[in-house]
Amino acid sequence: MNMSAFLRLGIKGGIAIMIVVALLVLRYQYNQINRLSEQNSQLEYQQRTLQSQLIQWHEQAEKVSETLTHQQEEQRYLEEENHAIRQELRLLLVQTPCANEPVPDAVIQLQQNAFNHR
Numbered sequence: 698m699n700m701s702a703f704l705r706l707g708i709k710g711g712i713a714i715m716i717v718v719a720l721l722v723l724r725y726q727y728n729q730i731n732r733l734s735e736q737n738s739q740l741e742y743q744q745r746t747l748q749s750q751l752i753q754w755h756e757q758a759e760k761v762s763e764t765l766t767h768q769q770e771e772q773r774y775l776e777e778e779n780h781a782i783r784q785e786l787r788l789l790l791v792q793t794p795c796a797n798e799p800v801p802d803a804v805i806q807l808q809q810n811a812f813n814h815r
Contacts, residue, residue, distance in 0.1 A: 790797070
C-alpha cells in the first residue's frame with residue numbers, strides 16, 4: 698500500500714467516524730428532547746392542577762371573608778341593640794319606684810309555671 702492510498706483510506710475512515718459520531722450525538726439529542734418534552738408535559742399538568750387548586754382556595758377564602766364580614770356586621774348590630782335595651786332598662790328602673798324591690802317567691806313561681814307550660 699502506498700502512502701496516497703493509506704491517506705485516502707484514513708480520510709474516508711475519519712469521515713466515517715465523524716458521521717458515526719454525529720449520528721450518535723443526534724440520537725442522544727433526540728432522546729434528550731423526548732425526555733424533556735415528557736417532563737414538560739408532566740410539569741404543565743402539575744401547573745394546571747395547582748392553578749385549579751389555587752383558584753378554589755381563593756374562592757373559599759373570599760367566601761370565608763364575606764361570611765366573616767357579615768358576622769361582624771351582625772355582631773355590631775346586636776351589640777348596638779343590646780346597648781340600647783340596657784339603657785332603656787336602666788331608665789325604666791330609675792323611673793319605677795318598686796323596681797329595686799325584691800319580687801315575692803310566689804310571683805316568681807307563677808311566672809316559672811307559666812313559662813314552662815308554653
